[in-house]
Structure formats: C-alpha cells, structure tokens
Amino acid sequence: MNPKQIEKIIDDHHNGNQAGLISLLEEIQAKYSYLPEEALRIVSQKTGTSLVDLYGVATFYRAFSLRPRGKHLISVCLGTACHVRGGEIIASEFQRQLAIKPGETTLDHEISLETVNCLGACALGPIVVADGHYFSNVTVKKVEEIIHKARAGLDRIDIRSDERIFPIEVSCSRCNHSLMDKSRYIDGYPSIRVTVSFNLKHGWLRLSCLYGSFSVDYEYQVPLDEVVNFFCPYCHAELRSSSFCMDCGAPMVPLLVRAGGMVQICSRRGCKGHMLDLTGVNV
Amino acid sequence: MITLHINGLPVSVEQGTTLLEAAQFMGFPIPTLCHKEGLSPYGACRLCLVEIGEGPRARLVSSCTYPAEEGLQVRTASSRVIQARRIILELLLASCPQSKTIQDLASAHGIQQQRFKQEYENCILCGLCVRMCEEQMMAKAIGFRSRGEKRSIGTPFDIQSEDCRRCGACLYICPACELRCTYTEPERAICGGCANLRPPCLEKEGFEDMMCYMDPCVACEIKKD
C-alpha cells in the first residue's frame, strides 16, 4: 500500500471537506479490495474524523472489509426466501468445499465467501452471486461448478465480442527478441514474459498479450502500488523508457510491437496507465 | 416556558428540558442507568421509560431523551410503565447478572428472579464509557464497533489506542465493569489503565497505596469513603 495513493484518493475525492466519508471508504476499498489499517489512519489524519468513528463505520457496513479479500467473491443469500429454500445448506456446502467460514478468504487468496441477507431475487432462490454473476435455484450439486467457474474467472473478457481488445505480439526494445511465451497462456493467448525485480526479489512476470486486459501471473506476488523494474529475460537489459506514466508518475516500460510501433505500460502494479503508438500501422 | 402535566401536576419548564429533568424537578423518581449528568443523553437502556399521551394513543418513551412539550400528559409510574421497567430489568439481569448497579436497581423494583436465558455479558452497550471518554476526557479512544449481535465497545483494530490517556474514567463509569478490564491480555485491554494493577481486589490483598477505580466496589462490595 502506498500512502501517497491514499492521500491522492482523499484529495481527489472531497477537496478537503468532510462530506462523503462512506464513498471515500468505498473508493479505497475498490482499489485495495479491503480497508488497510494504514489507510484508515491516513484518512483519519487528513479528514480530521476520529479513528474510532471511522472504525465504527468500517465495521458497521457489511460492504467494507478490514481484511484482504480474495480475487473472487462468492455471496450466498440467506434472506428469508432463500433460507426456506435451503440457502443454509448451500452456504454450508460452500464452507465445506472451500474450507472457510463466511467472511473468510481461502489461503491462496483466490475466493472470499460471504453470506448476505437479501439479494432481491427471492423468487429464484436460493441465490448465489459470484463476482456479480447471479446463479439461481442453486442446489448442492451446483456448488462445485460455481466455485470452478469463479476460479476460472467469470469476468473474463470475451475477446470476440469486445472490439477494443485485441492481441499484440511484442519484443524486447533492446535486442528485439520476442517476449511471447507459448508455454503459458493467459486469457487464452500466449503470455508476454519479462523478468521483474523489486524489494530484492527477482522473478518472472507474465502479462496478458491482450491490449486492454490487465491479467498477470507472477513468481513473487508484487504488492499493489509497488513500482518494479522490468528486464528482458534474454538480453537482460532494463526495459525503461524516458517517459513517465500520466496517471501515477512511475517510469514507463517500452515494448516493441511486432506489427510496428511501440506500446508503453506503467511499471506500477495496479496502475492501468499505458500508451500505444502504432506508427504507420492500420489497426 | 412550556407547561406540561406530570402525574397530573402542572409544571412549567424551559424549552429543551427533558421529561426526566422535569420529573426530577418535581421530585418524581425515575430510575436511570445510561443517563449521567455531564454526559449527553443517549437513550440506550430504556429504564427511564414514562408513558405520555392519552387513551389509545398513549405510548412509552425514554424520558432522558424526550423534550418537554406544551400540554403533554406524562405518567412516570403507571402500571404499564412499571411492567415495562421490570421486563427491562429482567433482561438486563439476564445479560449482565454480575453488575452491582443492575442488581441494586432490580431489587429496588422487587424483582426476585429473571425468566430469560441466562448469559454473562460484560457489557450492556449503554455507551456511558464512550461518552465519558469523548465528552469529559476529550480522548475519543473507544467507540462502538460492528452492529447487531456483534456490536461491541473497544479501540480501533483492538489494539491499544494512542488517544487513550489511561485515565480510567471509562472503567469508573461502567455499570458492568468488573469484567470490562481484560488485564490478562493488556494489549487488548480497553485502555490499559489498570494493566499494572493486580485485580481482583487491591484492598483485600493489601495493595493500600494503589488506586482502585470502583467505588463502591462492584465485586467485593468494600465501601470506601
């Protein structure tokens, strides 16, 4: 977590006035998937709201979490209608299969489980929502399938239907060696493999080659907001351009696009800043 | 000035006076638990219930938070009020039987037993400690967390608060407090104020020069002067 980012969210959010505390917390939660202790302390300092009150609000609303949530969220409805249709059994089946209790996250940080009181689709109960996708009339048998789908990623971008997304092939901007890695697929396409180093850790990082997708896979988990150094795995040159990200100010990483031109991505984890310069190419 | 009737007697009070203050001014006793002079009214315990209005529209309100209204008819000891109060006391006994304050109130109302499931909570969520800490000690070190069943009092993140000045005021004011202090785990204690004392009883164990927050004591019943 980067204190500067929190301060930026606060500044952008309410220009120094006290209103909209909840939406401010929502924004922080949206960024980190939970409310880090440090973040609450900074909010308290910057807005003058006492930490006790912030903590009270953060623990009052179910939507806020003080512990990191997993990549995927499964909510089982236990409202009256779902309850009488067996929501309880569904919830305990999820608990059994994931080996966690509601409010907890699996050890691999993949799935968080929660129970909710009503999702407003009572006639279709028992209802389970995984990453915003509704499953109706859920039976114990369907539980495994839902977990499987959630792990695979329900939000996966549909490449054929979304025209803003297209695969690119890139190579090192120094040695021009292709960085495409056919041994590991991300989003259904060969991944882009680079080497990264941060905090004395040095390992591979694989990026999705779909322009517009931000899926990554890594050897060492990169903390959110960490700026990492990128290297070519073949010539070992550092991949760093002289320009800086327009969103966060971190150095950009240049990659040559096979079809011609250059794509630059921000070196800060979680920042979606990027530039595409397909000089002379018709996309 | 506002004129209202309490138990049939007219009384004139200033705008903004609560029914509790008006009744006390007239000398009608109303038991209270979560109300203390110097702290803002909160209306958590409902022990100070009175009946207002007439006939079918009569209803129970907490007198410590209800402001006096022109022409209001207030009854502080109708059978409905007494009955409701007794139920509330039974419920309080059911959750916090070890509190001397609650026991005293219950016996003053002639309650000999409670009919609910017995629990042993260490807090009745009256909010006295929170208001004490904020309004008198200007510390705002403790507050309410979560909601519903899980609602509890404590410091943010359950760690010792930097805002706490360890004055012990929260322990002092708490009607259920002998368990409030979790001295065996000092870092999780509500304020750490007594972490270096040795509960349960200083006096019985001969620590004369140390400070004891409880007066009169809730556990050992030694009355100090």
Ligand code: SF4
């Ligand atoms: S001891 Fe700490 S928590 Fe208790 S009233 Fe004093 S400042 Fe507040």
Ligand code: SF4
């Ligand atoms: S700790 Fe004591 S004073 Fe504070 S809310 Fe609970 S019962 Fe009331």
Ligand code: SF4
């Ligand atoms: S007198 Fe009561 S409050 Fe004081 S130390 Fe003894 S038991 Fe505790």
Ligand code: FES
């Ligand atoms: S004294 Fe009025 S509600 Fe507690």
